[in-house]
Amino acid sequence: MAVNTNNVSSEHQSTCVPEQSILEVYFVALGQYNYDRAKELVEKEREVVRSQSNSSTWVSMLSMLSRLAVAEKNYASLTYLNPKWLFGKKEQSMRLTYTGLVTDLSSFELNGPGQPGSVQQINSFLSHICKQIHNFCEARAETVEFYDKLCPMVNQRTDVDYGELLSIVDRLIATHGDHFHHPLLSPIKQCFTLELEVLQSLLKAHHHMLDWLFLPTLLQLHNVHSKLENLGANIRFKEGKKSGVAIPSKTVGVPPLYQWLARFKAAQVSKFSLYFYGSLCKQADLKGHLSNLLIDYRAKIIAFHKKADAMNVSLVYDTNNAKDVFKGHGYHHPDSPHEVPTGLDSYPAIFSYPEEKPPIKLWPMVVMLLNSKAAELTDLDRVIYSFDKTQSMTYFVTRLEGRFSLVVIFNFKKSERDSYIKLFMQEMNLNLRGSNMFAGLGQKS
Template sequence: MSQPSTPKSPSTPKPLSTPKTPPMSPIGAKEESQLQTYFELLSQFAFDKAKDMMDKEKEIHKASFGSSWALMVHSLIQFSVAEKIYMSLGFLEQKWFGRKDTLRNSYFLLLGELRRIEDSVRQQEHIVLGLPGPMVEFELLLSHLCGQLCEYIRARQKTMDFYEQISTMGTNKNMNYQDLVDVIAEIIHVHSKNFHHPILAGLKSSFTYECDVINHLLQSQILMSQAEFLQTLLQLHQSHSKLTSWGSASQAKETTKKGMFGHSSKTVSTWPALYQWLLRYKSLLVAKFSLYFYDVLSKQTTPVEMKALSAKNLEDYFTKVVAFQKKTDALNVSLVLDAQDIEQVYKGPGYHHPDKQFDRPTGLDSYPAIFSYPGDHPGNHWPNVVMMISDRVIETDKVTCIYDKGVQSTYFIINADPKIYIVVIYDSKKSEKDSYVNNFLIDLSSMLRCAKHFATLKPGSRVGSRK
């Protein structure tokens, strides 16, 4: 009997080749990337691009309206519109009778929407925690971002109040820059740490640049009014560096368009109005610095080069003074510092070693001329000048005129800064109602205080392109 044949073991079939498919992205990874891009666009002043991106996302998620992400997208569309209005200084527009402040109202509504998203995730935490891991993380991320965006909006509301305060000060004759410094310092201290998520890094950076720049500019204005050469220079340098860094991260630019037949050209800027206002403020302070410390700076170069550099400033104050002196045949035009009550002991013009000790000046020396044209201030007139400044209340919007029969000279004085006075001396009798002299001093005083620039924040003023 034949042996049964042993069955052959079946051969292992070769696996079928299957096409490779890309791994699925984790839930929320795409949306998280969009959030990153969105806030980067806002920090680059690309508000319309950010809004367009979220508008497209809204169309995609129409069917899931009511979900945390769909609600977030709707809020971010409104947020980009609000930020554009803020940076355009639209919130300072005149409010007609019965008209609401649209930006404040928009931020108020946004606060409510963001809080609802944040609260809905918290209230449904037991449901959220039952979702797949990536979904849990994404929902919690949205809740976390909403909370920090609420803090950002509160900071925005404070800076809106701040700029309204500046615009009001531009119309006041007494401007207290220290009050403004205290306000912006408080905003930085209270709010700068409240929106720190990495996704909001661009937004936080933009907010920090804005607050730091205005703080440095205001500080430089205070220091300049005390004739602090080095400290003023450092504050101006800081403001310039931060404005440059802020601007370089953006997508805005300046272009020059030629007119018909190439005869004229116009500079068109895509910088937001607020950035342009800060840039102009810095340029005005640089021009003021060039006048207050003209003698110090002129020693570092030739007279011709100094005149050329001064002419490049946004305002050429030196040339204005020279033209005024020649036209009215003034004996002297000076900027006089009342060094008696300034915080730091006045050390004289220019840089001084920080460890060198100085005594507080007394007598006539406590009223030095930090700028004088033509030549040095006239010493024989200085006792009169000092007496007039110390014995009278010299205003910022009104010229004080005094004729001294004894020396047959006329003195015109106006307050330009808290401790700095513009003094014009004529060695003849001059009418106190001389409109050219009075208008020149009132205008120069206002420009040196940057009052006109502060007032450009008011409705109806054009910001940025004028010279």
């Protein structure tokens, strides 16, 4: 249940020092993304106590809390990922903002206490809180560094190492999970933890999808859904079209960071619906569900197939040296025996249109192209063209990422320069490539 940031109960005020009451409301406001309210609160309090001779410690802390509120607002806005240049110099990075706070908080912890009686007791309490905030700012600085690492990957034309990214998030959770545990900081601790856990599950889902593991991917996406709901508990939503999730209303000041996480999840669900369409279509009527996704890949393929007069569009999975033995669509008992696919069967079409399976007579050429052009296909932007004169068949091939490739086949000769075909394949490539979602980090949603 959300806490009202405008009121602190009279009973609580009677049992807490004024500083603690202010801190409680301040941290609840931060946890509810109400950064302006948090900043206004501490600045008003600072003006009230500035004239008091025995309040220098509290005044200093209020100044740092005001800076923290500004830092948190900028962090959630993601604008720092598009650095600006002023008079030939790069603006101070978000990471330096937090490390600067860390330095000042360290000084405060050393110099805060030191007066007798009740003042010393209050200063000791404030120093302890500052130590907790110090740890939070250290964690934020490292998280900023992680997002800085993600942004350039959108331009990467080779596979992203999602295992490495996942290990960084795992380390952030393990290192900082218990370093700011005071009850007053619980609102920002909850947001910090949920944000990283959403990222962790998104990366795990993508990692499992690259190995074409249905159930582990599904469980991680469900985990993301639950944690996003908790993270956005204080946000008012309106349902967005073609989203796959409830898209936050832009009129209520929803942080772009949250919007990006929601869209990342929606993109993963869209891709999941294509990669595992063969399993999902057996469980329910998917037509209505697919139309509500961020991207309905099946509808895109059907529209392209009709307009381009293609014979077949297939998503191909390379099972060679895969993590698990390929068992095909559907549910399989983990201990059920399956032979390792060989030959043409080691390159199954996990999605095919218009038929559930592409014509087998065409598959030797597809497999030959995937093997002979493997070096060229490491460039994820590359579209390979081949015309088979003996069969009068045209093949277009592009690798999406990992073990997945997109193949379009025509039963007549097509021009290598056909712009509509190449545009379709490049668009599919960009959308299905996981690193494409990192572009939204440096842009306002």
